[in-house]
Amino acid sequence: MTDDSRATYTLRASRSFLDRLKRAADDAGHSMNAEIINRLENSLPADSKLEAFLRDEAEELWHLGRDAKQDYERITKDLERQKNSLVSGEPVDGMLLGQLIVEHRWAAERLSDYERRLRRIKRVLGE
Numbered sequence: 145m146t147d148d149s150r151a152t153y154t155l156r157a158s159r160s161f162l163d164r165l166k167r168a169a170d171d172a173g174h175s176m177n178a179e180i181i182n183r184l185e186n187s188l189p190a191d192s193k194l195e196a197f198l199r200d201e202a203e204e205l206w207h208l209g210r211d212a213k214q215d216y217e218r219i220t221k222d223l224e225r226q227k228n229s230l231v232s233g234e235p236v237d238g239m240l241l242g243q244l245i246v247e248h249r250w251a252a253e254r255l256s257d258y259e260r261r262l263r264r265i266k267r268v269l270g271e
Contacts, residue, residue, distance in 0.1 A: 155180070195269065202265045209258035216251040223248055 157165075162176075169179035223244050230236045 198265050198269055202262055202269070205258050205262040205265065209255060209262060212251060212255040212258055216248070216255050219244060219248045219251050 165179060166176055169176045172179060172182075174182075223241075226236055226241050226244060230241075
């Protein structure tokens with residue numbers, strides 16, 4: 145660091161806190177200043193990296209949600225066809241019907257999960 149890029153800050157803390165900080169610095173093999181800087185840097189996320197990550201996650205969830213919605217709609221139509229066949233007295237494959245019911249429930253849960261996670265990320269991003 146050059147002198148122009150440094151800033152000074154006076155820290156006021158209790159003696160017991162400073163003693164704990166000194167012990168932690170000694171245990172890590174560096175100065176109290178390095179310990180303070182290290183802890184502060186670890187506690188402050190890089191906003192731009194975090195925002196980029198959240199935007200990537202949001203985009204991925206949007207695509208997953210779109211695909212899950214298409215699956216849900218397709219399975220819903222298949223279930224409706226099976227229901228209509230059953231009502232009209234046509235033969236229905238019970239194994240297929242059971243599988244469709246399970247897949248329908250699973251697709252609905254996936255879609256709901258993706259939408260919920262996407263809403264949470266957008267709320268964090270302020271969108």
